[in-house]
Amino acid sequence: MSRIDEAKEFIPIRIAVLTVSDTRSIEEDRSGQTLVDRIARAGHEIADRRILRDERTExxxxxxxxxxxxxxxxxxxTGGTGLTxxxxxxxxxxxxxxxEIEAFGTVFTTISMEKIGTSAVQSRATGGVAGGTYLFALPGSPGACKDAWDGILEKQLDYRHRPCNFVEILPRLDEHQRRK
Incomplete structure (x- = not known):
């Protein structure tokens, strides 16, 4: 079973938060704020925060x-993961x-099923890696952000989490680009 190894030192990481919405402003961005609050409470740093329209290229x-x-x-x-x-x-x-981290979407759906039943099938949460950076796309509701953070990301982004976590392999994500 997973656990936090208190003998290890916590390593804060730098996290950027992006809200995808055609209508929200920072003041109205409850989902992005939910993530910012949880990230800060966990001891990590907010590297940047933006809101962009639902435009794939942007x-x-x-x-x-x-x-x-x-x-x-x-x-x-957060946002823009639905079916429209x-x-x-x-x-x-x-x-x-x-x-792509295929299991991220699967685990998120499993957690969501406990809260919203079969409506979880409409979510397309995803995770992946590029250029040594982890990328996660969550649905645009505060509840979904809470579920993803509390159920997956808080643990996987904590270096002390055992048996394994995303932070311990962070330095190796781009090793293929360093090889000659």
Missing amino acids: IADQLRVWIADPTVDVVIS GRDVTVEAHRDVYEK
């Missing part, structure tokens, strides 16, 4: 900016992924 371009930024370890987006024509966040994430 989203992918912003992800690429953060991937290239050595001060960003993780990007978490304007929901293009998943496609934008996949445009930049080098590797």
Whole structure:
């Protein structure tokens, strides 16, 4: 079973938060604020925070900016993961992924099923890696952000989490680019 190894030192990481919405402002962004609050409470640093419209190219371009930024370890987006024509966040994430973390969506759906039943099937939460940066796309509701953070990301982004976590392999995510 998973656990926190209190003998290990906590390592804070730098996380950028992106809200994808055609209508929200920072003041109205409850989902993004939910993530910011949880990230800070866990002891991590908010590297940046933005709101972008549901435009695939704009989203992918912003992800690429953060991937290239050595001060960003993780990007978490919220919104645009549904099934409507304007929901293009998943496609934008996949445009930049080098590797997809397929189990992220599966685990998120499992957690969501406990809360919202079969409505969880409408979520397309996803996770991946590019340029040594983790990328996660979450649905645009505060509840979904809470579920993803509390149920997955809080643990996986804590270096002390056992038996394994995302932070311990962070330095090796781009090792293929360093090989000659």
